[in-house]
Amino acid sequence: MTFFEKQTDPTTPMHWLGNMQADYLYPSGIAGDKLFKHIMKNDTFLAAKCPKCNKTYFPPRLYCEDCYSEIPNKEWFEIPATGKIKLYTIATIDTYGNKLENPKVIGMINIDKTDGLFLGVIKTDNLDENLQGKQVEAVFKSKNERDGTLKDILYFKKK
Amino acid sequence: MMTTKKEGYPKYAPGTKASGKDIANKNITHSWWEPEVQYSWSLGPAYSRFLQELKKGKIIGRTCKKCERVIVPPRMFCEYCYKPTDDWIYLKDTGKIETFSISYLDPNARRIKDPILIGVISIDGASPMHGFMHYFGEMSKDEIHIGMKVKAVWKPEKERTGSITDIKYFKPWKGGEK
Secondary structure: OHHHOOOOOOOOOOEEEEEEOOOEEEEOHHHHHHHHHHHHHOOEEEEEEOOOOOOEEOOOOOEOOOOOOEOOHHHEEEEEOEEEEEEEEEEEEOOOOOEEEEEEEEEEEEEOOOOOEEEEEEEOOOOOOOOOOOEEEEEEOOHHHOOOOHHHEEEEEEO | OHHHHOOOOOOOOOOOOOOHHHHHOOOOOEEEEOOOEEEEEEOHHHHHHHHHHHHOOOEEEEEEOOOOEEEOOOOOEEOOOOEEOOEEEEEOOEEEEEEEEEEEEOOOOOEEEEEEEEEEEEEOOOOOOOEEEEEEOOOOOOOOOOOOEEEEEEOOHHHOOOOHHHEEEEEEOOOOOO
16 A cells, blocks of 8 residues: 555655745835935934924824825924833844843834834843833944944944 | 815825836835745655656656556546555656747746746656646747657756756657667
8 A cells, every 4th residue: 555655764855945035125215215314324313293283203204194294395304313212022032933142122212302103122231120211322333334224223222 | 186186185295216226226225135934845755756766867657557547746646536546657758848838037037038948748658748847948939839759858967956957958859869
């Protein structure tokens, strides 16, 4: 009977291993492009304020998502790269489920002078400390290494 | 379009013209990501043996005594008779083109000038319409036709890895010659 013909040699190719190609290109868009080009040259952020309802966006937007009005260029302004930690979590495993040697703190940061929340890595020496509400500032890559992506912001550190 | 006239309703955002060059020259900021999407496909006894034999430079099939079929690539179970297949059988590395395609796109969907010839080959000695897909070589897009006799061109033995690409391609063949 066929089904008793089992393979006992472990060197036989029992599995075919492969890697599916699924490259992914994400352009930043008009507003994102402007922000990242600003970050490439400066250590500050840009925000956009809705002229109608005064909601201040970070990351900046072309349209207000609350009242649907257009945010013109003149409503864009420079803001310092600082903020307050709204909430945070401590990651002890990486994306693949491997244990991290140094736990990573990831938090939502309320950027100063804006209504925007921003997800960032927070660098801290003391993991037991309650970070909620603490003031932080962004640390950027050196200017010649910046490539116009979110990774230009290395991490946030306590002020 | 009516809605655009309503007061307080925004105009549509103007599109921005962009090309592949803008991405390559980094005129447009963007992120590029290549996710690792690994898979492991369990071959089973039939396909394992098939690939091992390809490494040796042979094509192997399976026979079913009930429906008198020679199945290639081999199967351990006959889907017609609902019973296990019976014996292994070595087949020739020749066949005829069952269907083909002239492709002006490469595997990454980029346009190419020299077309890739690809198609399904019915292997000699196997039942009609039994065979597999492969590349064709040493022939032009004008020569290729359905029913054309072809022979496998193998990689040198040292380069074979136990893969369907151990056969480089199928070339035109006149019956009888080696």
